Amino acid sequence: MTAHRTRSADRTDAIMRATIEVAQEIGYAKLSIEAVAARAGVGKHTIYRRWPSKGMLFHDSLLSTLEPAADLPETDDVKADLRQRLHATVDLMAGEPWGALFQALAGEIQHDPVVAASLNERFFGPLEARSVARIERAKATGQIAPDFDSSLAQAMLAGPVYYRFLITQEPVTYEFVDGLVEALFAGMGPRP
Amino acid sequence: MTAHRTRSADRTDAIMRATIEVAQEIGYAKLSIEAVAARAGVGKHTIYRRWPSKGMLFHDSLLSTLEPAADLPETDDVKADLRQRLHATVDLMAGEPWGALFQALAGEIQHDPVVAASLNERFFGPLEARSVARIERAKATGQIAPDFDSSLAQAMLAGPVYYRFLITQEPVTYEFVDGLVEALFAGMGPRP
Numbered sequence: 001m002t003a004h005r006t007r008s009a010d011r012t013d014a015i016m017r018a019t020i021e022v023a024q025e026i027g028y029a030k031l032s033i034e035a036v037a038a039r040a041g042v043g044k045h046t047i048y049r050r051w052p053s054k055g056m057l058f059h060d061s062l063l064s065t066l067e068p069a070a071d072l073p074e075t076d077d078v079k080a081d082l083r084q085r086l087h088a089t090v091d092l093m094a095g096e097p098w099g100a101l102f103q104a105l106a107g108e109i110q111h112d113p114v115v116a117a118s119l120n121e122r123f124f125g126p127l128e129a130r131s132v133a134r135i136e137r138a139k140a141t142g143q144i145a146p147d148f149d150s151s152l153a154q155a156m157l158a159g160p161v162y163y164r165f166l167i168t169q170e171p172v173t174y175e176f177v178d179g180l181v182e183a184l185f186a187g188m189g190p191r192p
Numbered sequence: 193m194t195a196h197r198t199r200s201a202d203r204t205d206a207i208m209r210a211t212i213e214v215a216q217e218i219g220y221a222k223l224s225i226e227a228v229a230a231r232a233g234v235g236k237h238t239i240y241r242r243w244p245s246k247g248m249l250f251h252d253s254l255l256s257t258l259e260p261a262a263d264l265p266e267t268d269d270v271k272a273d274l275r276q277r278l279h280a281t282v283d284l285m286a287g288e289p290w291g292a293l294f295q296a297l298a299g300e301i302q303h304d305p306v307v308a309a310s311l312n313e314r315f316f317g318p319l320e321a322r323s324v325a326r327i328e329r330a331k332a333t334g335q336i337a338p339d340f341d342s343s344l345a346q347a348m349l350a351g352p353v354y355y356r357f358l359i360t361q362e363p364v365t366y367e368f369v370d371g372l373v374e375a376l377f378a379g380m381g382p383r384p
Contacts, residue, residue, distance in 0.1 A: 027303075028303070029303045103302050104302060104303065106302055106358065106359070107299045107300070107301075107302025107303050108299070109299075109358075109359075109361075110295050110296060110298055110299025110302075110358065111219075111220070111221045111296065111299050113361075116361055120359070120360055120361070124359060124360060135380075142382055143382065144380050144381070144382065145378070145379075145380055145381065145382055145383050148375065148378070148380040149371065149375065152352070152371060152372065152375055153375075153380050155352040155355055155356065156348060156351070156352050156372070156375065156376070158351075158352075158355055158359075159348070159350075159351030159352030159353070159354065159355035159356075160344070160347040160348050160350075160351030160352075161351070162351065162354065162355050162358070162359055163347055163350055163351035163354050163355070164347065164351075166298065166301075166302065166354070166358060167298070167301075167312070167316060167350075167354055168312055168316060169301075169305075169308055169312070179341065179344060180344065180348070183340065183341065183344055183345075183348065184348070184376075184379065184380055185379055185380055185381040186337070186340070186379050186381060187337075187376065187377055187378050187379020187380070187381070188327075188336050188337055188340040188345050188376055188377055188379070189336070189337065189377040189378060189379070190334055190335065190336065190337055191337050192384060
């Protein structure tokens with residue numbers, strides 16, 4: 001029983017690795033279940049038994065490699081902590097091959113609500129929750145104005161980063177996100 | 193010559209209208225050049241002579257319906273003007289059928305750099321330039337801190353809106369963007 005489960009888990013890993021390899025080589029748009037099956041040395045049915053679509057297969061494969069970023073250390077300096085979180089996002093977006101694959105996944109969720117819901121549940125939701133919790137803690141220590149909506153603050157940090165990544169497609173850099181953190185703290189109203 | 197050009201322009205319009213109609217009916221993912229050709233009553237070659245890909249055909253067709261938003265009136269109140277611009281974006285995202293089609297186009301530009309470049313040149317670039325110009329004018333009249341980067345300010349307004357639209361896929365509302373404008377003016381640093 002244990003041996004059987006291990007073989008099954010090994011096969012799942014092999015399929016997910018094959019998915020990432022093939023996607024890196026030919027791009028997500030051309031990725032096919034057939035090509036993944038051939039690379040992993042399994043039948044197509046084996047893949048379809050576990051994943052209902054190419055989108056979900058790709059999503060699971062990519063997330064299986066992305067999840068470690070969970071526990072960034074925290075300091076007493078909220079700006080430093082927020083910068084560090086955003087730097088991790090920059091590393092993901094600018095890194096090879098993850099940047100291009102992550103962008104393809106962001107494209108896929110515009111067409112597939114099932115993948116969109118799962119990506120938010122497994123990836124964006126937990127990231128947001130941690131940022132919101134850090135912002136709440138900074139309100140308690142007086143580093144952030146207590147009347148500032150924490151969820152909106154999170155969207156005002158993540159939003160411009162994803163706007164660059166997905167819309168203008170300009171490079172997302174540490175300098176950009178550092179400037180963003182400073183700007184959000186300062187606000188654009190006239191100085192008193 | 194004039195009559196010939198008019199017929200050609202009519203045919204271009206008919207193809208772009210057919211593209212939008214078919215995309216509304218079956219979604220962008222399933223849209224095919226064949227289906228558009230059949231709906232418009234032209235041959236596939238006629239379409240391929242003008243558009244190199246399904247993505248560019250869809251992009252041109254959608255932009256041909258979106259461009260009017262160019263000249264929003266301006267007041268002396270920069271917050272009101274920025275809110276009005278964002279409301280126009282909300283109307284686009286929430287409106288039927290444009291919201292779903294616009295989202296599909298945002299998905300397409302994750303795979304097609306030619307469409308991405310053209311969409312930025314024709315749509316996002318001019319919108320950004322107008323917002324930046326409005327922000328610059330507000331700096332001159334003392335309504336915005338002169339040391340706040342205008343381009344970053346624009347990204348901090350547009351970014352959270354597109355983050356909602358494309359990533360979390362929560363509804364984008366007037367309330368959300370009104371709160372965003374207030375928050376960007378206030379900043380999240382402790383109040384002096």
